[in-house]
Amino acid sequence: MKGILLVNLGSPDSPDPKDVKKYLGEFLMDERVIDIPLVARTALVKGIILNTRPKQSAAAYKKIWWDEGSPLIVISERLQNKIQQQVDIPVSLAMRYGSMTIKKGLQELVDKGVDEVLLFPLYPQFAMATTETITVLAEELRQQYFPNISIESVPAFYNKPDYIEVLSNSIKSHLENKQIDHLLFSYHGVPERHIRKSDVTKSHCKIDGSCCETPSKAHEFCYRHQCLEVTRLVAKKLDLKEATYSTSFQSRLGFDPWLLPYTDRTIERLGKQGVKNMAIVTPAFVSDCLETLEEIAMEGQEIFHEVGGQDFITIPCLNDDVAFVDLLSNWINKWTNTKIETT
Known part of the structure; x- marks a missing residue:
């Protein structure tokens, strides 16, 4: 059975400095985000950045935080729900960083009987700090926890x-x-x-x-x-x-x-x-x-x-705009029977 895992960047659980610090720590310690040796990265992130930046970032998050929660999370959930209404296979949502982990997203699909996953990084362009870190982690999780599933990744769609x-x-x-x-x-x-x-x-x-x-x-x-x-x-x-x-x-x-x-x-x-x-x-x-x-x-x-x-x-991002939902749903429906074209 096929299933979709949409993956976005992530967000702190709240705009509180403690939650922001936890989130930034995970994000900035990713070797594909700050790609320097572990010792130097640890000294930079934990010794300097996390002692100063969380308060500043928390203040910024408070400016844009919605009653429902993080805008990125809320919008991503709306997108997921609208796509689910247009496709016949399970659609789950995960974040690369934060509490909505890729492992949880994969587990949710497996619990529904999915053994073929289309990993869908929500990034039009490829970058090692976005698309690549998602695909690498997903494969590591597959090998360690989900050896009986297969994962196919959607390529960058910037020029489609x-x-x-x-x-x-x-x-x-x-x-x-x-x-x-x-x-x-x-x-x-x-x-x-x-x-x-x-x-x-x-x-x-x-x-x-x-x-x-x-x-x-x-x-x-x-x-x-x-x-x-x-x-x-x-x-x-x-x-x-x-x-x-x-x-x-x-x-x-x-x-x-x-x-x-x-x-x-x-x-x-x-x-x-x-x-x-x-x-x-x-x-x-x-x-x-x-x-x-x-x-x-x-x-x-x-x-x-x-x-x-x-x-x-x-100009707002595409968010959960009807045309964007239709676009992604059409791609997913094509993959349900065949595979997404890469050109």
Whole structure:
């Protein structure tokens, strides 16, 4: 019997600093998030970050926390429930970090008689700190606790035409009847070394002005290429004029080089250059969360207004939008009988 395990990032159980500290500890100790030797990672995370950051992050979570709980969790549960109504096989939900573990999600499916699992990371683009850490952990859990099941993973879907159409239509609908000078595509940032580590050719990714546009096998696992490709495909779909849109990367941590340009500095630059009305969309996320609701919608807007900007429109993630639910349900229904296409 087949079943689906949707997997998103995760969230603290509450915005209390103790719960935030526990969550951040698990998240930041992941070797695919902070990819440095264990001794150095432990010293950095437990010796420095967890002594300062939990209070700051807890304050940010409190700003965006809903009565029902964490926005990311609530939205993901809504998505799961709506998909379940459109498919005939069990659909479970798990988080990579936090109390809604992948192990619990797999167990839930096994208890329903599932022995073929479609692992569905809710990330359009591949990254070692998102998709890869989910698939690696799921396989480790399968070997240790669920040896009688098989797991197939959904590949990155950043360039699938039906996804681009849904994303483009969402952006278009939220900008209808609005005068926008600039549309910014903001993606979650990663250290540059993650791009090089994910390069299966070991030579293509130079993070220069051309490697992401030059065809290569490396693109299958290149987060930067896939982000830029989403921007390009959506801009083409919406017939956006050159210079009226751009790409940036947010949420950097530490002092190592991260993907450029940075979102906060881009917002500031656009405002100083005279952009009065801008919109921002975050296509690395399918569910609104701390990074979209607080970092972008609140902090980003504040930066824009400080430099003279006027209207700052934050376009919601796809969340549990009907078209997105239909899209994922269609993919799942196809897999129920065959397999999802990878191109």
